[in-house]
Amino acid sequence: MNADRLDRAIRDVLHHWTPDNPGAPAGIADRIVRRRRRRNLARVTGAALGLAGVTFGVVLATGAVGGGKAQPPASRVSEQSKLLWRTTLPGKSWDACTTGPGAVYCQGAEYDGIGVDARTGKVVWQHKAKDADGGRSPAGSLPGVRDGVLYTYADHAPGTSTAGTDLVALEIVSRRVLWKHELADDSRSRASAVLFDGGILANSPTFESVVALDDRTGRTLWTYSWEKADCDRAAIGGVPYLMCSPDSEESPQRSTVVRLDPATGEARTVAVVDGPTAYLGTDGDAVLLGGMADGQKYLSDPGPATLTRVDVGSGRASQHHVDGLPMGVVADGVILTPGGNGDVVAYSAGDGKRLWSRDLGLKLRAEPGDPTMRELHSGAAVDLGSRVAYYLGPSGRMVGLDLDNGAVRWRGTVRVPEGPVEGGIAPELMLYENGLIGQIGGELFRIRPEPAETGS
Template identity: 75%
Template sequence: MNADQLDRAIRDVLHTWAPDDPSAPTDVADRIVRRHRRRSRMRVTGAALGLTGIAFGALLVTGTGGDDGTRQPASRVSRQSNLLWQTTMPGKSWDACTTGPRAVYCRGAEYDGIGLDARTGKVVWQQKAKGVSSGRSPAGSLPGVRDGVLYSYADHAPGAPRAGTDLVAFHIGSRKVLWKHELADDSRRWSSAVLFDGGVLANAPTSKRVTALDYRTGRTLWTHYRSDVDCDRAAIGGVPYLMCSPDSEKAPQRSTVVRLDPATGEPRTVATVKGPTAYIGTDGDAVLLGGMAGGQRFLSDPGPATLTRVDVSSGKVSQHRVDSLPMGVVADGIILASGGNGSAVAYSADDGKRLWSRDLGLKLRKDSRDPTMRELPSDAAVDLGNRVAYYLDPSGHLVGLDLDSGAMRWRGQVQVQVPKRQVEAGVAPELMVYDHGLIGQIGGELFRIKPTLPKARS
């Protein structure tokens, strides 16, 4: 069972959970799936996974986390910023955004794509979705923008109970659909479609296959098949790679990193490691994988883990024991993970050493309908030029931490219309670095803000 099949199965379980109970959380299925896609990149092995336990355990519990007692160096904290614009987008629900040259692009329940001028926040074009259905699959991310083309997602069969998913290429200038490609398993994850030099690597319509598409025409360049494994996709140096882990307990218990020739799709195994793994991300020319190290049955179970680093140039493999699976944003040799309850934890991408832990001090409300659910902060948005990791909460509060020490360097706030309705737990806002500033998305609110960082002491 891959991550996308797990998403669909979770939704099925939750839609049948207390269906006639008026106290059951509204849209809990979509909220948990969106959290799973946006915040958790873990792959869980096995066909029979105790799904109810996963849905109401690993994906709902926030964990204790918090500060580990590491002393933070003294620093000045700025509260100055410049709010360049703030826009209320059309539509009621928005899943994911990305940036392009002088523009911001988003996708939501009612729109397959919308474009805004990054200088003014004005909506300049929009593509409405067809036949919106309650069975839609939220997008955890957008593949990106290249040469005037936006790659987004749309329902394959609009209005159907099982709408499926198409990868869609929009020509930004003419606002026309250039091509569509059907994906397997209703995939709309961050690795469902990856841009590489000359093409897009995506799920094929049939499970266990990946297809390379010409990024301009959508023509199939080549297809690659792998059995008994689930694979994440990435591009390193413009070259497509697969990070594969066993899809069940009956499959060979080993994980592989595979390089695919961009022109032909010919595979070359870079490295093989024992046991199932979760793909964490890339650090330069290295692939980072996480595996179980404490006798856990599934990757979603808490406990010690192994950080595996694979150099794709040499095939060198190094492994290091860590206190937990460090899933998060990788930036310049540092993994920024969630410590639970609104804290951030930084690990070294070289050896897994915990570098610092910090309470973000953001306002994260609990869901009165379910005490195990609460609001989430955004993933870290990292400004490498200033070496600051920024976070956003659903109420519009922002913080900036020093990437190397975890010290607080900046605090800000954007006045957003916080809904008075019940807390939308399990759904995180989105934050992106853009032109020495930040673009944030909270529900239907999009804004651009430029933090003023404290000057270094002379």
């Protein structure tokens, strides 16, 4: 089951479950799916109710694998930085941001898109949503910006309880909607729409096909369909790929990596792997897949796992034993995996070996009345020039870790209004030029950290 189907399964289960529980908070279904998307953690297979229960336990309570806390050696820590600006965005709820030339763009409940000048922090344009009170689905990420066009999401049927989702192309200068494309459901994850050389690959109105769209006109360039599998999408070197896993126990128990010709959509199977897998990310020209290794029923079950590395040029696949499923940000051969209670574990993307682990020290609070629902830190924003992985906590605290050994090289704080504890809602952190742009709720800021040099 892929991200699209899993999100819908979780929401359907919860919408049927919560009415019988008068103490359940309003909108819990969307909150849980939103939390899951913000972290983009393990996907699992099986029946909807079983999926929901497994996902809640793994994502909301414990996060990804943790284990021993062998800390990297201490080093001198810099606290030097320059806050360039901080802006309070209009509106009450913001889901996802992305950067483009000279600006940062965000999407939220009341706005399908908003543009902020990256030099000054001033809001320079905005495109309001048609209805902010319907059954909208929060975005987990935005597809991106290309050639003066922001690719974002909007409700397909604004104001209804099942609003669905359109992929929307917004021309930045004119603020004009160039085109819309209806997605299969309301999933707005990193795989829902992927920019590649010559177009954008998106969900089609069915779960077992994709459509390539001209990025200026929205015209259909080609489509590709499959059977008995769930597929994630990615672009590697500008070329679209599918990473497919069986969608049920009745399907052939194998996973495939498929290359789609950017011009025609002609498919070529690059590699075949036994059993179901989860798409972990890419490392250069390699696709990383995670699979079960010790008789687990679901990919999210605890225990050892298998890391499969597929070179998309040669089709060569190598498999490596790992002590848990390493899902997180992949940066220059390192997989940065969030652990429980604010830990990070680093694995080698080449052979799956654990490299280091670190407590970030960001003081994540628990949600009142439910200690399993804790605040989350951002995903890693990795500066390969300085080889520092930066993280942001909901309180505005920040930390920079050495990518190679996990040592703390920088700490900083951005003052933001203290809000209520929202367990499972993660802030965003993005690289921009020689610094960072962060988003916490409705607060957007740009900061230039000055990490300590290595070996100091």
